[in-house]
Amino acid sequence: MRGVVHMVLTPLAVTILGLLNERTMHPYEMYQLAATRRGRLVKIRPGSLYHTVSRLEGEGLVRTTGTDRAGNRPERTMYEITDPGRDALGRRVSDMLATPVREHPQFPLALAEAHNLESGAVVELLHERLGRLDGEIDELATAAGGTGTPRIFGLGNEYLLAVARAEREWLRELVSDIDSGTLPWLDLLEGFTFARRDHSGSAKD
Structure with missing residues (x-):
């Protein structure tokens, strides 16, 4: 049922939602920006990013807005964050900021x-x-x-x-x-x- 988030927001999912909260993007642009900004914070691989975007779309947290073509490059699907996605992002970031997690380095x-x-x-x-x-x-x-x-x-x-x-x-x-x-x-x-x-x-x- 849409509106009820079943997906656990992984660090990569949080990163993707954060990027889309800035503006509409295609996955390759997400990958480039995430690698530049969050490469030391999140494990980022193209395949994992595309898979996570697909999962986020299935949960109704992002949606496609059409396609974009630059020059002779293939068309790329554009995505934007939805209101439920923005809410889920806010809740997850708030929890991560306030709640210490016992990790085992x-x-x-x-x-x-x-x-x-x-x-x-x-x-x-x-x-x-x-x-x-x-x-x-x-x-x-x-x-x-x-x-x-x-x-x-x-x-x-x-x-x-x-x-x-x-x-x-x-x-x-x-x-x-x-x-x-x-x-x-x-x-x-x-x-x-x-x-x-x-x-x-x-x-x-």
Whole structure:
């Protein structure tokens, strides 16, 4: 039944609705703009984008407005957002802004298990990560400062830049603590043992 949204709005669906909320577009233009603006925030592939547009149309969140032809290029179907699509976009973005989601990225897990490696190896690996992080920060900073796009459209990338800079600062301190011995590594913690617990929760020797 139209008007009742059954589709879960994926990040790509949110991106498409956001673009169409600006103006009518054909899928290839959506792909180009999404890759430029949201390439670091959303996984974007042409096939996935076309499929998502089709799903959005099936749910009544977007609709076709005709076709467009530029020069000798094939005709392209144009799409616009509908009122239900605009409502769904607003609700989804509001929920994403207000509600923290517990995600499970790999790096915090790797840090939690880093004690299984020698401290020297961990320091070397973190230096490698810092080098790559420096490159990512440079790219994000360049994108943020040189596109000529109003800041309001780049807040997602601005957030990624702030997070990357914070991670770099924290990692530098961590490497320093490991190198200096301020953070004793597992093999240096004399007498440290992992307590085994029975099902009642009491520690066993």
